[in-house]
Amino acid sequence: MKKQAEVRNDSLVYPGSYVPLMDDALASKKMRGIIPEKISFPLVNIIELNDSYKMEVAIPGTRREYIRISVDNDIITISLVDEDSKHPIKNSFLMHEFEYTCFKTQIKLPEFADPEFISAEYKTGILYMYIPKSSEKITVQHKRIIVY
């Protein structure tokens, strides 16, 4: 299978259930067609704990496979491409205040954070991320974080 060989290293998920994640090229292609004004930004809470930062991104009604997180230097990028979401006919909305099908948001990490060991988990509509603190400045070139 030629297709298999093309699967990039960072598009693999954890063992257990094999769900191929969207690779960078495909995701950016999907993002390109979206009108910027239509993108809603998710709400974010950041809590400082003793040894880490806890980030809570509210993305209700999606699945962990659609969430992509990557770290470049000290910028953390969270994007969502939900392809399967059913789009009801636009004018059947009597009230339309939220839509979480596609977004991209970037957050700057605190100075003394360790991007190498960020863990991410999607639970009850919230993406929880734990960013450990570090004693010195750590920078990573590019790192993909898998959501569990």
Next chain:
Amino acid sequence: METSTLVNRKENLAPSLFNDFFKPWDEWFDNGVWLKSINTPSVNIIESNNHFTVTLAAPGLKKNDFKIEVEGNILTVSSETEKEEEEKDANYTRKEYSYSAFSRSLSLPDDVNKDKVEATYQDGILKIELPRLHEKKIDNKKYIPVK
């Protein structure tokens, strides 16, 4: 007009007059930056032939936290969860939402069957199905076959 009766946002007290007079500026308000408080979850309402679907984006709660009431023509969704100790003195460096206590009311149209309202909570979305008493045809289009 169902649209106006079903929509009843508590915090949106600014009348429509506002929209007309401050056209370019009201977008700020529409975006919810000013008027929308951080603990009011967003609502979508979708109308279809035989029911209304109300979805409320309130992530991070449990299904038992919600209290849904229908009193007269008013549907009220509220939640009041005991904040954990950890939460209270948490050191927030950024706080954009908190849905632990809220209340939102919507006035229902007359043709909702109030006895058959059902609600489910999944992935942070509370979905309330309100069946209609009489099926309504939304599609006003008339299709004419070509002979």
